[in-house]
Amino acid sequence: MGKSSKDKRDAYYRLAKEQNWRARSAFKLIQLDEQFDLFSYKEPEKCSRVVDLCAAPGSWSQVLSRVLIKGESFGRRAWMEKMDALVNEVNLASQEAPEASIETEVGSLNLKAQKPVLQPRTNVKIVAIDLQPMAPLDGIIQLQADITHPSTVGRMLAALNPEKSETEYELVDLVISDGAPDVTGLHDLDIHIQSQLLYSALTLAIRVLRPGGKFVAKIFRGRDVDLIFAQFKLLFRRVHIAKPRSSRASSIEAFVVCEDYTPIPGWTPDLGRPVNIPDTAKTSIEDDLENIPEQKRIVRTDGVVELSLPRKEATELRQNNRWIAPFLACGDLDAFDADATYRLPPGHVSLEPVQPPTAPPYKAAIERKRAEGGMYGKTKNKGQISNTT
Ligand SMILES: C[S@@+](CC[C@H](N)C(=O)[O-])C[C@H]1O[C@@H](n2cnc3c(N)ncnc32)[C@H](O)[C@@H]1O
Numbered sequence: 001m002g003k004s005s006k007d008k009r010d011a012y013y014r015l016a017k018e019q020n021w022r023a024r025s026a027f028k029l030i031q032l033d034e035q036f037d038l039f040s041y042k043e044p045e046k047c048s049r050v051v052d053l054c055a056a057p058g059s060w061s062q063v064l065s066r067v068l069i070k071g072e073s074f075g076r077r078a079w080m081e082k083m084d085a086l087v088n089e090v091n092l093a094s095q096e097a098p099e100a101s102i103e104t105e106v107g108s109l110n111l112k113a114q115k116p117v118l119q120p121r122t123n124v125k126i127v128a129i130d131l132q133p134m135a136p137l138d139g140i141i142q143l144q145a146d147i148t149h150p151s152t153v154g155r156m157l158a159a160l161n162p163e164k165s166e167t168e169y170e171l172v173d174l175v176i177s178d179g180a181p182d183v184t185g186l187h188d189l190d191i192h193i194q195s196q197l198l199y200s201a202l203t204l205a206i207r208v209l210r211p212g213g214k215f216v217a218k219i220f221r222g223r224d225v226d227l228i229f230a231q232f233k234l235l236f237r238r239v240h241i242a243k244p245r246s247s248r249a250s251s252i253e254a255f256v257v258c259e260d261y262t263p264i265p266g267w268t269p270d271l272g273r274p275v276n277i278p279d280t281a282k283t284s285i286e287d288d289l290e291n292i293p294e295q296k297r298i299v300r301t302d303g304v305v306e307l308s309l310p311r312k313e314a315t316e317l318r319q320n321n322r323w324i325a326p327f328l329a330c331g332d333l334d335a336f337d338a339d340a341t342y343r344l345p346p347g348h349v350s351l352e353p354v355q356p357p358t359a360p361p362y363k364a365a366i367e368r369k370r371a372e373g374g375m376y377g378k379t380k381n382k383g384q385i386s387n388t389t
Contacts (some may be wrong), residue, residue, distance in 0.1 A: 011336035022355040026059035031244035049172040054179030055128035071120035171210035174199035175199035191222035230323035245331030
């Protein structure tokens with residue numbers, strides 16, 4: 001596929017290059033933030049200390065660095081700030097009260113002027129971990145490590161709190177993980193490996209998350225995913241499954257967004273025995289069950305129809321250690337569709353990727369193929385290859 005052709009078929013790939021992101025995944029994190037306010041600036045949700053797991057080539061770390069360290073904003077938040085600035089300008093010109101009406105394509109908008117709120121934050125600490133090396137990024141502490149290896153816990157704690165001991169350290173507000181194995185195409189195997197990464201990410205997260213903290217991780221939606229959701233729901237009061245518009249509908253990928261971490265008293269996670277949460281733990285699932293309305297269909301005042309599982313069925317699921325997480329599609333409806341092909345703007349020049357992988361796992365294979373003369377057997381020394389392959 002030519003470069004321009006990929007630009008047409010994947011609007012987010014093109015936008016990532018134009019907006020200087022190392023990978024199109026940046027938009028997934030931005031759209032998740034639009035929905036869940038992951039980078040909240042308000043107490044008690046304020047976010048300034050973050051661990052980014054499986055971070056290479058680093059587009060999520062770029063988002064963290066630009067939002068938390070530089071105080072920039074993106075997506076819906078940026079649009080609202082732009083509107084506020086516009087209102088301020090209108091008011092300044094008319095010397096009126098701090099409210100204004102602006103005519104837009106979709107009618108008039110009554111906006112209340114506010115000062116832009118995002119500022120560079122204090123006490124920011126961002127640690128990025130990946131198996132692969134990653135090109136440096138301003139303000140990001142990088143660690144090359146395997147998140148499934150028990151030694152990574154100590155290394156992560158040391159990176160977060162260099163001057164403190166392993167038992168006395170500052171906790172973090174948010175842990176994000178975009179970990180994915182090299183997919184084989186065998187769905188069951190890919191989902192199994194992905195869930196091992198997910199459990200490792202969760203185990204690392206609960207070693208460092210503050211009570212009330214958030215955890216976001218990539219998940220492959222497989223047959224028994226409700227078993228995994230039930231485990232998350234033991235530790236977090238709110239759990240959603242989210243699909244950003246920049247994630248292709250055709251892919252089994254989604255993101256589990258867990259909010260309000262509630263530690264289980266007396267229980268310490270262990271990478272060697274993934275999750276292993278005591279059955280007796282009273283959790284928010286039980287609280288939710290008590291609150292399930294008898295009606296299955298509720299029409300909210302804003303017109304949204306909420307459908308819920310009847311209490312009897314939800315209780316049966318719980319008895320089988322299963323729980324169904326509410327699903328949310330996120331990202332504005334007018335955002336680009338990741339599965340659509342778009343016409344390129346006139347005069348479009350296809351850009352090179354911002355940061356090619358530093359040492360991808362397939363590097364050795366490519367070098368070997370090159371040395372052998374290339375693909376499809378067009379080799380310099382064919383005889384030698386047929387002997388070795
Ligand atoms: C989809 S990429 C992450 C993209 C990244 N979030 C970004 O925005 O640039 C998945 C990453 O998971 C990493 N990974 C896979 N298994 C891992 C493991 N066991 N430990 C650490 N990183 C791992 C891979 O090296 C790869 O860089």
